[in-house]
Amino acid sequence: MSKPTNKNVTIHIKRLMHNIEQLGKIGLNKDGGIDRVLCSDTDLEARNWISRYWEQVFLKKTRVDPIANLWMDLEGDRNLPAIVMGSHHDAVPCGGRFDGALGVLMATEIVETLKDRRIRLRHPLSLVSFTGEEPNPFNISTVGSKVIAGRLTKEDLHKYSHRETKELLGDAIKRMGGNLDLAENALINKKNVAAFLECHIEQGDKLDKSGLAIATVTKITGIYREKITVSGEANHAGTTMMNSRKDAYLAACEYSLAIEKAVKNLNSDEATATVGFVKVEPNEANIISGKTTLIMDMRISDKVRKAGILHKLDREAAIIEGQRKVTIQREVILDQECIPMSDTVINAFDHGAVCIGEPAAHLVSMAGHDAANISMITRTGMIFVKSVNGKSHCKEELSYPEDIEKAANAMLQALLYLDKELDGNDII
Amino acid sequence: MSKPTNKNVTIHIKRLMHNIEQLGKIGLNKDGGIDRVLCSDTDLEARNWISRYWEQVFLKKTRVDPIANLWMDLEGDRNLPAIVMGSHHDAVPCGGRFDGALGVLMATEIVETLKDRRIRLRHPLSLVSFTGEEPNPFNISTVGSKVIAGRLTKEDLHKYSHRETKELLGDAIKRMGGNLDLAENALINKKNVAAFLECHIEQGDKLDKSGLAIATVTKITGIYREKITVSGEANHAGTTMMNSRKDAYLAACEYSLAIEKAVKNLNSDEATATVGFVKVEPNEANIISGKTTLIMDMRISDKVRKAGILHKLDREAAIIEGQRKVTIQREVILDQECIPMSDTVINAFDHGAVCIGEPAAHLVSMAGHDAANISMITRTGMIFVKSVNGKSHCKEELSYPEDIEKAANAMLQALLYLDKELDGNDII
Numbered sequence: 106m107s108k109p110t111n112k113n114v115t116i117h118i119k120r121l122m123h124n125i126e127q128l129g130k131i132g133l134n135k136d137g138g139i140d141r142v143l144c145s146d147t148d149l150e151a152r153n154w155i156s157r158y159w160e161q162v163f164l165k166k167t168r169v170d171p172i173a174n175l176w177m178d179l180e181g182d183r184n185l186p187a188i189v190m191g192s193h194h195d196a197v198p199c200g201g202r203f204d205g206a207l208g209v210l211m212a213t214e215i216v217e218t219l220k221d222r223r224i225r226l227r228h229p230l231s232l233v234s235f236t237g238e239e240p241n242p243f244n245i246s247t248v249g250s251k252v253i254a255g256r257l258t259k260e261d262l263h264k265y266s267h268r269e270t271k272e273l274l275g276d277a278i279k280r281m282g283g284n285l286d287l288a289e290n291a292l293i294n295k296k297n298v299a300a301f302l303e304c305h306i307e308q309g310d311k312l313d314k315s316g317l318a319i320a321t322v323t324k325i326t327g328i329y330r331e332k333i334t335v336s337g338e339a340n341h342a343g344t345t346m347m348n349s350r351k352d353a354y355l356a357a358c359e360y361s362l363a364i365e366k367a368v369k370n371l372n373s374d375e376a377t378a379t380v381g382f383v384k385v386e387p388n389e390a391n392i393i394s395g396k397t398t399l400i401m402d403m404r405i406s407d408k409v410r411k412a413g414i415l416h417k418l419d420r421e422a423a424i425i426e427g428q429r430k431v432t433i434q435r436e437v438i439l440d441q442e443c444i445p446m447s448d449t450v451i452n453a454f455d456h457g458a459v460c461i462g463e464p465a466a467h468l469v470s471m472a473g474h475d476a477a478n479i480s481m482i483t484r485t486g487m488i489f490v491k492s493v494n495g496k497s498h499c500k501e502e503l504s505y506p507e508d509i510e511k512a513a514n515a516m517l518q519a520l521l522y523l524d525k526e527l528d529g530n531d532i533i
Numbered sequence: 534m535s536k537p538t539n540k541n542v543t544i545h546i547k548r549l550m551h552n553i554e555q556l557g558k559i560g561l562n563k564d565g566g567i568d569r570v571l572c573s574d575t576d577l578e579a580r581n582w583i584s585r586y587w588e589q590v591f592l593k594k595t596r597v598d599p600i601a602n603l604w605m606d607l608e609g610d611r612n613l614p615a616i617v618m619g620s621h622h623d624a625v626p627c628g629g630r631f632d633g634a635l636g637v638l639m640a641t642e643i644v645e646t647l648k649d650r651r652i653r654l655r656h657p658l659s660l661v662s663f664t665g666e667e668p669n670p671f672n673i674s675t676v677g678s679k680v681i682a683g684r685l686t687k688e689d690l691h692k693y694s695h696r697e698t699k700e701l702l703g704d705a706i707k708r709m710g711g712n713l714d715l716a717e718n719a720l721i722n723k724k725n726v727a728a729f730l731e732c733h734i735e736q737g738d739k740l741d742k743s744g745l746a747i748a749t750v751t752k753i754t755g756i757y758r759e760k761i762t763v764s765g766e767a768n769h770a771g772t773t774m775m776n777s778r779k780d781a782y783l784a785a786c787e788y789s790l791a792i793e794k795a796v797k798n799l800n801s802d803e804a805t806a807t808v809g810f811v812k813v814e815p816n817e818a819n820i821i822s823g824k825t826t827l828i829m830d831m832r833i834s835d836k837v838r839k840a841g842i843l844h845k846l847d848r849e850a851a852i853i854e855g856q857r858k859v860t861i862q863r864e865v866i867l868d869q870e871c872i873p874m875s876d877t878v879i880n881a882f883d884h885g886a887v888c889i890g891e892p893a894a895h896l897v898s899m900a901g902h903d904a905a906n907i908s909m910i911t912r913t914g915m916i917f918v919k920s921v922n923g924k925s926h927c928k929e930e931l932s933y934p935e936d937i938e939k940a941a942n943a944m945l946q947a948l949l950y951l952d953k954e955l956d957g958n959d960i961i
Contacts, residue, residue: 240817240819307772308769308771308772309769309771309772309773309774310773310774310777311774326771328771330818339927340923340924340926341736341737341899341900341925341926342805342807342809342830342832343736343737343754343756343805343830343832343899343900343901344735344736344737344899344900344923344925345737345738345805345923346737346738346739346802346805347793347796347797347804347805347806348797349738349923352793352807354789354808354809354811355789355790355793355808357786358785358786358787358789358790359786359790361782361783361786362783362786362787362790365775365780365783368775369775369776374774376775377770377771377773377774377775378775379770379780379818379819379820379821380782380783381770381782381813381815381816381817381818381819381820381821381822382813382816382817382818383782383811383813383816383822385809385810385811387809388809388810388811389668389809389810390758390807390809390810390828390830391668391807391809391830392807392809392926393807393809394809394811400818402770402771402818402819404770404771470771471769471771471772472769472771472772473771495768495772495773495777496768497769497772498767498768498769498820499767
């Protein structure tokens with residue numbers, strides 16, 4: 106019998122699924138969704154579960170950085186920068202068991218597998234579970250990765266507070282074991298990190314529709330948001346004749362449909378636009394709306410196409426203004442560039458997929474991720490695993506064990522490949 | 534010099550405008566609008582002002598009925614049922630000085646003029662200022678007239694409370710001098726009332742556009758309201774492709790525009806439809822709406838046309854459901870019939886207009902009024918006075934003194950006509 110090569114090493118899917126199930130009990134509500142929003146009691150409970158698990162398996166203390174990201178740092182054979190793997194453990198209200206948790210637990214399973222098999226890598230390895238990736242009541246998502254990438258200062262952080270309880274973010278982070286006064290110490294020195302790998306559920310239905318289990322992410326979409334304020338004239342719903350109206354809401358309806366039409370006409374799977382936030386004023390059944398506010402969220406990686414859409418919307422707004430005697434004021438509130446993933450890590454994931462007999466499929470991530478921030482400090486890449494029916498951020502969120510197993514084994518092979526190829530034998 | 538006939542009697546416009554100005558100071562806010570919502574401190578202040586004025590002029594105590602309507606009851610020469618005139622003194626938040634107040638003060642001016650001229654009528658006269666005609670935080674409009682018309686029982690009334698302070702309507706009405714436990718005593722005996730006359734601003738722009746000062750109201754429009762619930766699927770704004778969406782908000786936009794189109798196509802000045810209330814859920818920038826709720830307010834007097842519109846909307850809803858894979862559920866929440874005014878009072882107002890040299894113009898009231906309730910107990914009619922630019926429920930609400938004077942003199946002549954013609958010499 107020949108000595109097994111690392112190519113034969115595979116993760117323990119039952120253990121991984123069991124861990125997903127265990128962590129998925131934390132925050133489980135009566136409707137079957139997960140409530141584990143940033144700095145909630147269940148966030149803390151999830152942190153304690155992860156820390157305890159890591160400490161039991163790796164016999165080392167979990168490190169909590171100033172923004173309360175959880176870290177498990179393990180030594181390598183050589184004095185090299187670390188390869189980091191992980192994701193986040195928080196969830197949207199009534200969210201699913203896989204978004205975030207899967208990435209943390211898969212990274213954990215991969216390192217646990219290496220430990221079981223006594224495979225030591227050249228690079229040190231770090232596991233991470235990021236603080237507050239999801240939208241949350243503090244109005245700041247991917248906060249853990251933003252801070253370590255230097256995208257937020259101590260001063261920025263001290264401005265945030267909980268929209269209902271008014272608790273300061275600093276106080277809440279302290280409850281999670283962090284300390285915002287030391288936020289600058291959380292910043293990662295580029296020299297200490299070799300690469301970051303994250304597995305995440307796709308959240309869309311492209312893999313499900315194409316019959317694929319996994320795909321390598323090539324880039325993370327840009328997100329562009331406009332706040333659109335339509336101003337008309339509030340007036341009596343009975344006495345104001347149909348032709349004398351300046352109905353801000355109906356103008357907003359036309360504009361919302363124009364946004365949809367413009368983006369649909371691109372006929373692209375890599376372009377979306379959504380009006381998800383709508384505020385009608387005064388919002389009374391018997392008063393014509395004098396003011397309606399919308400937020401448009403547009404995700405288009407291609408800059409030329411994005412400019413084309415915005416140009417078309419300029420014209421649509423002008424037409425509606427003229428026809429409905431309203432004004433449409435547009436303000437850019439977010440303009441996040443499309444983030445390409447590292448070619449090195451893309452190659453490693455492709456290699457991993459091929460190693461396990463899967464095609465090296467590529468996808469653009471249409472959701473934002475911690476990886477977008479981490480890409481500013483190191484070679485970063487992601488692998489997506491199929492979401493059944495493309496559902497996420499809901500209790501129906503599901504990925505099958507056979508797909509998760511493929512993703513984990515591909516990621517394990519990607520890790521082994523990077524460990525061999527990076528630093529000293531650099532392929533960049 | 535011949536003795537003046539009653540046809541030469543005219544009201545004192547300077548006194549009336551002065552009173553409008555005085556009452557308009559109560560609740561005047563820094564933006565120039567009037568805050569005098571049902572059972573507010575300024576509502577009470579306005580009541581005190583009106584009571585005091587009546588008592589000083591007519592040397593009689595103001596009567597406050599159990600729902601806190603204010604009454605000034607004056608004897609006639611004969612033991613006949615009373616002719617009642619008045620309107621309401623409350624206002625929508627940041628409303629105008631004329632809506633309601635004009636009707637109370639004009640009725641007052643007419644009776645004060647008769648008193649000055651020592652003209653005694655056959656009929657007793659009552660002045661009334663109704664409680665809570667406008668939409669208010671207790672969610673019950675025209676409450677004063679509803680109660681005296683027997684449209685609300687004591688039990689119904691005890692269910693209402695202030696949407697913010699939670700104060701019970703009963704406690705609030707007690708602060709205004711009423712007593713809901715005795716609500717049934719407020720009910721008017723039909724035998725005791727001969728007619729009800731109300732002057733109100735038009736609130737629309739038909740008079741202003743046609744260059745007329747006044748018009749007789751022929752009917753008060755029916756109001757029909759549907760709560761429309763559009764159910765789609767809440768989903769991620771980035772990862773859900775444009776063709777895989779079930780966007781409840783965009784379906785609601787299409788339906789709202791279809792409502793507008795259907796009613797506009799009637800090309801009628803007596804048909805309106807409005808979507809003034811909109812609730813988008815979950816209302817987050819990065820989530821496609823899974824549920825959007827609308828309230829449609831439709832005012833069409835013609836039953837056949839109304840049925841035609843509803844039939845058209847059935848088809849529109851089915852088309853949108855099919856194209857957007859959503860469901861549109863519609864629930865009738867109000868279906869108030871069109872209320873015709875009394876022919877006797879219409880004739881009296883027409884006569885009044887002709888007496889002062891104005892054309893006997895007719896209008897349908899597209900807003901609801903206390904007169905709609907009072908029409909259930911007695912011959913009821915209204916006269917409209919021009920609203921400059923059709924504005925109402927706002928600080929820009931305005932009617933010119935010359936138009937108000939015409940309305941008051943026409944109404945005075947209508948009163949004299951009815952006093953002569955009704956009861957004993959009945960023209961019905």
